[in-house]
């Protein structure tokens with residue numbers, strides 16, 4: 004288990020171990036203004052560890068970038084105190100904390116965008132969902148972005164990155180995964196443009212490059228990461244040649260010398276394991292195209308996290324679901340302690356219950372189960 008608990012340099016930061024908190028939207032902001040709530044500060048503070056990295060759930064860069072009612076956003080002053088409470092809680096325990104920045108693109112609904120039609124690179128039939136006051140509903144019809152609108156969206160990313168800095172984060176992660184706007188530009192199933200942002204992959208990554216450059220203009224490359232999901236199925240995206248496309252993406256990102264590349268394995272779709280037992284593939288074929296640190300995510304447990312870091316295909320491993328129910332996950336993995344099962348019913352909104360009330364390992368707890376089984380889903 005040694006290497007998973009070895010220090011590593013991640014851009015500007017010296018981490019003391021390689022177990023990362025994956026970004027998880029938990030829909031617990033205070034409405035109507037997406038104010039980060041005190042229970043969110045509790046949640047992130049509980050999961051902080053000395054020299055460990057947390058990536059905070061996707062925060063929309065503007066009102067029109069929103070996808071889910073209750074999800075985080077970072078575009079107005081009223082949100083700043085809530086964000087500062089979160090970064091303080093993590094720093095108090097010696098942890099590092101990046102904020103993931105998102106534009107939902109076509110995965111949205113007029114009810115959460117303030118009445119504006121969701122935008123996308125192109126208009127392509129889409130049967131995805133958004134979350135409104137009526138629950139998960141079909142996404143609203145979207146429209147294609149005019150080329151003259153793109154600089155405005157890039158500026159939203161830049162302004163949000165500046166706000167993240169003002170709130171005390173240590174860096175930002177660009178959400179270029181899971182079929183949201185940046186991913187919609189990258190993949191040719193959703194990008195049918197014929198202008199400088201569409202067509203060959205060199206054009207399809209232009210939006211990625213420009214958003215990334217906006218984040219770098221605020222933070223410097225050594226404090227910016229990018230998350231991708233090659234062959235991921237969330238958000239109805241597809242590409243005619245995902246391996247070639249994402250190798251190109253990795254090569255492009257490599258030229259920026261960013262802090263890390265974060266890769267979701269395609270065996271996972273959003274918050275669910277689609278293909279049980281599939282070995283990691285995405286990280287394997289990207290490794291030779293990206294020279295910086297790679298964070299692997301999606302379906303890892305203690306053994307497979309250890310194996311992928313030992314193999315060198317990835318340098319760190321991000322955990323989502325297991326971290327949701329094990330605030331001291333790095334410690335438990337290091338000491339081979341049993342995991343508390345996660346509670347799927349509490350993933351998308353709710354109270355502190357099954358959110359910030361999970362306890363650190365206590366040897367006297369007799370009811371701990373190993374959470375690798377499916378039963379964990381409904382525990």
Ligand SMILES: Cc1cc2nc3c(=O)[nH]c(=O)nc-3n(C[C@H](O)[C@H](O)[C@H](O)COP(=O)(O)O)c2cc1C
Nearest residue numbers: 025026027028060061273274301302322323324350
């Ligand atoms: C409730 C929930 C919310 C999620 N929200 C986000 C998010 O905001 N941004 C993101 O990139 N991934 C999100 N994900 C995906 C996770 O970051 C991670 O890739 C996924 O859970 C697979 O990792 P795991 O097998 O360790 O859980 C979410 C997953 C869950 C379970």
